[in-house]
Amino acid sequence: MPDNDTTPAIEFQGVGKRFGDNVVLDGLNFTVAKGDRVTLIGPSGSGKTTILRLLMTLEEANDGLILVDGQPYTHEIRGGKRVAISEKRRSLVRRRVGMVFQQFNLFPNMSVLENIIEAPIHVLGIPKAQAVARAEDLLEKVGLADKRDARCTQLSGGQQQRVAIARALAMEPEILLLDEVTSALDPELVADVLGVLRNIAETTDITMLIVTHEMQFAREVSNRVLMFDGGKIIEEAHPEAIFTSPEHERTQEFLRAVL
Numbered sequence: 001m002p003d004n005d006t007t008p009a010i011e012f013q014g015v016g017k018r019f020g021d022n023v024v025l026d027g028l029n030f031t032v033a034k035g036d037r038v039t040l041i042g043p044s045g046s047g048k049t050t051i052l053r054l055l056m057t058l059e060e061a062n063d064g065l066i067l068v069d070g071q072p073y074t075h076e077i078r079g080g081k082r083v084a085i086s087e088k089r090r091s092l093v094r095r096r097v098g099m100v101f102q103q104f105n106l107f108p109n110m111s112v113l114e115n116i117i118e119a120p121i122h123v124l125g126i127p128k129a130q131a132v133a134r135a136e137d138l139l140e141k142v143g144l145a146d147k148r149d150a151r152c153t154q155l156s157g158g159q160q161q162r163v164a165i166a167r168a169l170a171m172e173p174e175i176l177l178l179d180e181v182t183s184a185l186d187p188e189l190v191a192d193v194l195g196v197l198r199n200i201a202e203t204t205d206i207t208m209l210i211v212t213h214e215m216q217f218a219r220e221v222s223n224r225v226l227m228f229d230g231g232k233i234i235e236e237a238h239p240e241a242i243f244t245s246p247e248h249e250r251t252q253e254f255l256r257a258v259l
């Protein structure tokens with residue numbers, strides 16, 4: 001990517017999302033620059049997960065546009081009307097976005113290596129030998145080179161989550177969405193996963209959008225924090241600033257409750 005490319009990695013333009021009468025997002029605007037590591041924080045029910053689920057295409061917005069690297073993600077404006085883009089275009093732009101879930105979502109009947117090479121071979125059409133070589137590099141990176149042939153069910157939660165991170169990275173996404181990736185882990189396993197993500201943040205220019213209750217994680221990995229309340233961004237700042245001297249009263253209250 002050229003250095004002067006200022007197209008945002010992610011752009012929400014007037015995004016609205018309702019569940020029945022419950023208006024969760026109403027005309028939400030925000031951008032995430034390329035290479036940014038953005039954490040969404042805020043009380044339960046403030047819309048953070050909905051934002052990730054829209055980007056995971058597990059939910060669809062009712063209004064507005066989502067752009068990924070300047071490309072329409074699910075809808076575009078054509079002839080003045082908001083219309084869905086084709087399935088083919090969706091799947092192409094969606095490949096730029098990798099996802100890691102709270103519950104790992106690995107294929108339990110496959111080995112660690114098979115989990116990682118599956119999509120690169122079948123979705124991207126990469127030759128098997130190349131996919132295996134890349135998977136081995138990634139396993140090295142997440143500290144699991146010795147688990148290459150293990151069944152996922154033989155691994156600890158922390159190890160499974162590191163496999164899930166390697167699997168997401170194997171698709172060479174430009175954006176990584178991290179949805180409460182440490183919430184299902186025993187406390188002693190959280191540090192390993194955070195260490196891996198910190199390393200990825202330090203050694204790649206991948207854009208990250210993170211939802212987490214772990215404020216330490218937000219502090220160590222992200223360079224920008226967005227505080228949500230009632231589906232709106234009420235404060236945004238560098239983690240050091242927001243955690244040490246939050247300006248908004250609601251942010252102060254939220255941080256008092258969670259820190």
Ligand code: ADP
Binds near residue numbers: 047
């Ligand atoms: P957060 O991640 O900040 O806790 P969510 O995005 O999960 O917030 O939820 C925002 C609001 O949307 C809540 O009021 C929640 O009840 C509602 N909501 C989320 N998902 C659904 C769904 N699938 N069906 C109905 N309501 C939902």
